Amino acid sequence: MGYRILETADIPAYLRERGHWDGSDDIGVREVSDGNLNRVFVASDSAGTRTLAVKQALPWVRVAGPSWPLSPDRSDAEARAYEQLARVAPGTIPAIHGYDPENHALVMEDLSDLRVLRTALNEGAAYGPDTSRRIGELVAQLSFATSDFGLDSAGRKALIAASANPELCKITEDVVLSEPYTEHEHNHWLPELDDLAAEFRADTRLRTEVADLRHTFMTGAQALLHGDLHTGSIMVGEREGAPVVRVFDPEFSFVGPIGFDLGLYWANALVSAERARALGTASDHADQLRVSWEAFENEFRRLWPTRVDTFFDDAYLDRFLRRVWTESLGFAGTELVRRIIGFAHLTDLTTLPNPAPASRRALLLGRELILHRTELTNARAVRSLAESLV
């Protein structure tokens, strides 16, 4: 057969062929593609009691079209990441019903009753007590299980080899970890930020620190990452009265530095806090770095006694967590910067009535986090820094 691009009309037959739907004709399909890269369809019966989602990787970047080709093999990375996540945090990802590597398609739980966290926040929702805690726990669970603490030496080497994700890593290396500090056609920014964009490109100290983080991203094979853990990769809502958090879209997954996942989440939380501040809304956003870090640290420490390699002692755990903290701050800084003067910006800021002041603050905060990550030793210090910016 070979790979074929699925259209809305193909989905009923596709689901039946793959054994995900019985012979019934009661099946309606709509396309709900929302991310930058892939297509997503939702199939449901007329009563809405049976629903399934189908996600297919296209051989190009969906929003750019065939002029930006991208191997659909990224769906393999996504399926592998879901497999690992299902072992350690099944309650925090969508249920996966099947993966079809030939068509680069995942059949999974329909999450359309939930909302993308970023959208909810933009509309004024709070994080609430669960979201950042669940995210911190998930990062701890995934990273512990796939680190040298959770996996034996041979299993680790096999995981690293199997999880290579060169094309998507290259996107991050370029778009997040270098372009914003150089002249590049991808970059754009508000005219009010011309001064800072120029300053950042000329700042050799900043560039060396970013180069250091970039090389850590390229060589620091600590654990399997989600790889793109921003507030647009998280769904939130309620089911049967209980809060629900689901992390999705792990197609950037690879074995890298744990701080990259935490840092992306932190940067997006800090941006959401800037939005609330700009709008004068009372919010819990500025506290989310602390909440997610504490949840991460507590869960990692809870798992520590189960480590497979007891040569790593408690004193080493302290040092290791300190390093993860510091690198997380640095990666958070790079994510802040690239979301304001790089290629892909955030609706948190772009939909503000006057986006420049909040964007400027976020940009300055990003630089501080990169340059001073080793001196900022706790969440309170980061919060004070954010509040001190003018």
Place this chain on the structure above:
Amino acid sequence: MGYRILETADIPAYLRERGHWDGSDDIGVREVSDGNLNRVFVASDSAGTRTLAVKQALPWVRVAGPSWPLSPDRSDAEARAYEQLARVAPGTIPAIHGYDPENHALVMEDLSDLRVLRTALNEGAAYGPDTSRRIGELVAQLSFATSDFGLDSAGRKALIAASANPELCKITEDVVLSEPYTEHEHNHWLPELDDLAAEFRADTRLRTEVADLRHTFMTGAQALLHGDLHTGSIMVGEREGAPVVRVFDPEFSFVGPIGFDLGLYWANALVSAERARALGTASDHADQLRVSWEAFENEFRRLWPTRVDTFFDDAYLDRFLRRVWTESLGFAGTELVRRIIGFAHLTDLTTLPNPAPASRRALLLGRELILHRTELTNARAVRSLAESLV
């Protein structure tokens, strides 16, 4: 056919079958196995003008026998490493005539006219002006070419995946980077060192630093390494009046921290200097850390302008080299310690009339290098430290 263990009598037919030797019956074979793991045969004609070596990996550790099984797949790692080395430093490795993955056998240049560096040093030879320079250059050439500076992002990911070497990495993780700091049946030492061996096992600060180096070894995917670069993996001699240096046995090769290769070489050079000192021999041994580092640094800096990724600027190079230096010192420390209170000891010390004083000094030096690697910022400081030990 499948894998078969080659005996001396099999070699002539084997070489003819594989096209390495014509039909002539003028072929004599002797076994010259010397390392811990493999078998080596040398075939030559009666005039001694045609010679070839055959190295075969056995499914166990040669010196231990079948009770210590070890996958012969390590020969794949060795062949891959030779392939990379042949691209960047063809003059510093044996010529490889063929690799037979089915039988885990390499057919290569016969080096039996040269001497193992350790043996030569033990018998009173000097390093001379070439050896450590060539070693430093080779480490720079191999590591630059296989780092993110010399290889594009996708090529790097493929190399990391292809170069996984779980069984041999595990040996290093155990024998070098943990056992000597714990109670383990592998460990042994001179009775005069009972006090230090006990002290090392009880030293929590030392253990945390070793854990840090060990985790760097496991996760720091900087470049392809030789993986076992001690003075027993180097042949030296003269051919046609010119000095010859050949690095061999790269079966421990994998993508790891560059400092591990330098550190192993340094530790072995420092041990050779302790031997010379104990014997009261004038020697150039204490200068080899400096010579090899300078050659490494000069060659790496010479290659830097050819890097494929110019986001990494000169200021980052300085920082990166500083980090390689520091990690090299740490790994040198672990190699010193394990060679004195761990599993496999060195003839440099064991063949001394009174091995205890030199062994004690080397052991103390190892601890200092591990604990104070960030403060020892140049070769002179290391030399002063070595000279100050009592």
